[in-house]
Amino acid sequence: MEGAGAYNRRSGVQAASLRVPLSMLEHAAATVPLPGQPAPVVIADYGASSGHNSLAPMKAAVSSLRQRCGADRAISVVHTDLPGNDFAVLFQTLADDPESYMKGDEAVFASAVGRSFYGQILPSCSVTLGWSSWAVQWLSHAPAQIPDHVQVAYSNDPAARAAFARLAKEDWHAFLLSRGKELCPGGRLVIVTMACSDDGDFGHRGVLEAMQSGLRQLTSEGLLRPAEVRQMAIPTFGRTQREFVEPFTAQERFGGLSLERIEMFEGDDRIWSQFERDGDASLFGASWAAFSRASVFPTLALGLADGRNDPRAPVFMDRLEAVMAAQLARKPGPTFIPLAGLVLVKA
């Protein structure tokens, strides 16, 4: 994740696609069994990043729970992410953002956990309501080089495709097993994540093409070495509905969880909608390039000879953003954003 607040400012793409999962979360908050007094009601936000995209869903969940448990009951909101996440920005967002769920509620308590959600990171049977938005598409690591692309969905390399698919299955199992331990009996977990359509379309084609051709251009300019570009891989994976459902096919429950609901849907393409309104091709290109920079350039920079501390890292990001913005501005078009929303219940 690039430095303080960059992601917060540029993550409108995610925020625009939360209607379906937000209604799932509100329904879960309205119906999930609450723990006995005086235990706090615990909400876990798995993969919170810098917190900006967590404000609306956490506010909705807290507000719904407040109607059931009154103003004085302690509600604990735990935001998790990787250890290197910018938790200072997260806590500052929670304190200062006018849309923070902490404003005006003296009995809501935020905390953070800096550990990978592919293991158990909260006490067993402690979580009433779980939420995870745009997070479980990130695999635990890149399991292989992708010789011909940064995103495995657009690779023609069978070994890379197989390695990513295998790890995506293992990670999905590990995620479910860990949440199965953490959820209270009756607890609900709502997930929204990048996905893949039934016919294998990961979407984001134009943006990823612009990224790939930007990397080629930076190589021909001499800024990048070919071996560095081969190292660059975005370890995200769009699962199909079949892949999400797989753990629940042999038996109804997996790790104590059952799948109450799954919905495959298409995310709003706010950047295209904006272009349809204003016809501003430069803004169109700049918006997607800025989103790409905030969400994946720091991962790409790991492929540089000296990683993120490589002295070329800042100019690499600046140039790639500029090249992508210019290319995308040349032929604006809609972006297909396949998503999945899931509701899981602990038995």
Place this chain on the structure above:
Amino acid sequence: MEGAGAYNRRSGVQAASLRVPLSMLEHAAATVPLPGQPAPVVIADYGASSGHNSLAPMKAAVSSLRQRCGADRAISVVHTDLPGNDFAVLFQTLADDPESYMKGDEAVFASAVGRSFYGQILPSCSVTLGWSSWAVQWLSHAPAQIPDHVQVAYSNDPAARAAFARLAKEDWHAFLLSRGKELCPGGRLVIVTMACSDDGDFGHRGVLEAMQSGLRQLTSEGLLRPAEVRQMAIPTFGRTQREFVEPFTAQERFGGLSLERIEMFEGDDRIWSQFERDGDASLFGASWAAFSRASVFPTLALGLADGRNDPRAPVFMDRLEAVMAAQLARKPGPTFIPLAGLVLVKA
């Protein structure tokens, strides 16, 4: 706090003075009432900074609790500090340091809270064991300029002295009232903090004199403006035993807490001990200067015209450290480190 890990590497002065409070913590962990199953046993570490100095006390507390509650009971350790604290370093320290209390214990769960401990930041009646080391000497803010020194204990300005003493009392009350809400009935809070001897000696005289004269030198060199140096104030306050005890004099309990034990003691002066062994005056000066840089230079830098982002901030810190190191190396001597250890009990 200066960037990633600086404080972790240079905070040996604190770690050397924990014998008295560690024995208080171990006794509290061995005797404090535990919450009923299945609630996790919650330990709060108030003012954790980057976590390095929390490892030994948290390991001692967890290990003592494990003997009472078995290997499987969830123990939750919550590290608190200000929102801008470097929580990434804290989580990385917890994950990677061989001395981490998390090593080999699958049922201990760490989290962080990025809010000032001068308010309630954890659910009511949720904390079994509290710990706060070298933290409550930091006031909530600097209540006044100190015209003649960076540390109010060495100021001759009556208005500044009165303003700091008044805020120190208010902050101490606020700290106790907040912890009184958070502790479980019977819960214990162990505090170690910088203090002031009965005859008003805050200690650290030679180090603070070197800092003050270093600031004068940097001003005469033209690096600092006199108005900037006047803005520089370290908002720490050494309370006397009478000031610690004050809330408990009119009545036994304050905010539901009673003071079980207070001990004023002198911190180990490891840097002087090292000099007595090796006679290395340069190392002596460099050690105190590095400690000063890690613990208070970022606070001093707030006095620069553009604060910590002032382009002179790095050179200001480098120069002040060098000047202090040179001055302290000219006449090595022991440093008086007055501390207080307290045990508070929730009724």
